[in-house]
Amino acid sequence: MPHPRYPQGESYGLKGTNRGDFKNDIAELKTLNMKLLLISNSTMPGEAYLDYPKHEIKTFLGNKPLTALFIPYAAVTFSFDEYEQKVADRFGELGYQIKSIHHFSDPVKAVNEAEVIVVGGGNTWQLVRMMHDNQLMDAISTKVRNGTPYVGWSAGSNVACPTLRTTNDMPIIDPKGFDTMDLVPFQINPHYLDANPEGHGGETREQRIEEFLEINPDLYVVGLREGTMLLVDDHQMRLIGNRTARIFRKGTTPVELNSADNFSFLL
Numbered sequence: 001m002p003h004p005r006y007p008q009g010e011s012y013g014l015k016g017t018n019r020g021d022f023k024n025d026i027a028e029l030k031t032l033n034m035k036l037l038l039i040s041n042s043t044m045p046g047e048a049y050l051d052y053p054k055h056e057i058k059t060f061l062g063n064k065p066l067t068a069l070f071i072p073y074a075a076v077t078f079s080f081d082e083y084e085q086k087v088a089d090r091f092g093e094l095g096y097q098i099k100s101i102h103h104f105s106d107p108v109k110a111v112n113e114a115e116v117i118v119v120g121g122g123n124t125w126q127l128v129r130m131m132h133d134n135q136l137m138d139a140i141s142t143k144v145r146n147g148t149p150y151v152g153w154s155a156g157s158n159v160a161c162p163t164l165r166t167t168n169d170m171p172i173i174d175p176k177g178f179d180t181m182d183l184v185p186f187q188i189n190p191h192y193l194d195a196n197p198e199g200h201g202g203e204t205r206e207q208r209i210e211e212f213l214e215i216n217p218d219l220y221v222v223g224l225r226e227g228t229m230l231l232v233d234d235h236q237m238r239l240i241g242n243r244t245a246r247i248f249r250k251g252t253t254p255v256e257l258n259s260a261d262n263f264s265f266l267l
């Protein structure tokens with residue numbers, strides 16, 4: 001099945017032919033009622049794993065006991081079993097079960113039958129490669145477009161965007177395509193960082209995003225600082241957390257928006 005916005009094989013970016021599809025699909029996206037919780041990072045310094053977002057996860061998923069399908073594919077230096085256990089511990093405390101996709105012989109079927117989809121962080125390139133290898137990019141995208149709640153953090157938030165190109169990660173593997181699930185029509189830069197270490201000559205995060213926008217001028221980028229998340233529900237989007245998000249668009253000065261602002265213009 002071709003990617004919903006960018007037909008297979010066509011490169012993403014300035015290509016004029018993609019612009020029409022882009023607009024049509026934005027109209028289509030607005031007719032869907034997706035439920036997304038896109039979290040910047042799993043853990044704040046000095047805190048336990050997935051501690052700060054746990055109340056928001058609970059509010060998002062509700063009181064009914066659910067079994068969430070977990071996608072651990074972003075793990076590189078630790079096993080899927082270990083990852084599943086860590087996430088299961090936290091979700092268990094909230095009243096939900098976690099079952100990782102690596103236990104299923106037919107991953108697409110597991111997605112099609114899932115009550116909730118949870119995608120954990122790690123290396124985004126590895127995650128995208130494994131999602132492609134297992135035919136999950138379209139499977140999860142279709143499932144979530146049809147209303148199944150989606151929780152992602154970090155790399156799991158990157159793959160909810162049109163492309164993986166605003167990840168912070170090193171390209172450790174050929175992702176077999178840069179297009180991701182396109183659940184939201186803008187890019188997230190998770191773990192967004194203002195500071196540049198003293199005496200360090202490398203690009204700032206802002207400079208890297210400016211480079212992205214130079215090549216991809218039609219997209220917004222949301223710099224999502226640690227400790228914050230975006231909630232999409234009922235055709236609305238808002239920011240949760242005490243820090244502002246920095247919104248980048250080519251040719252405009254970046255804007256800082258807080259949790260009282262309406263983010264729905266990005267949808």
Ligand code: ASP
Pocket residue numbers: 074120121122123124153154155156158166167168169190191
């Ligand atoms: N490596 C991040 C994560 O924790 C993703 C990113 O920074 O783009 O998933």
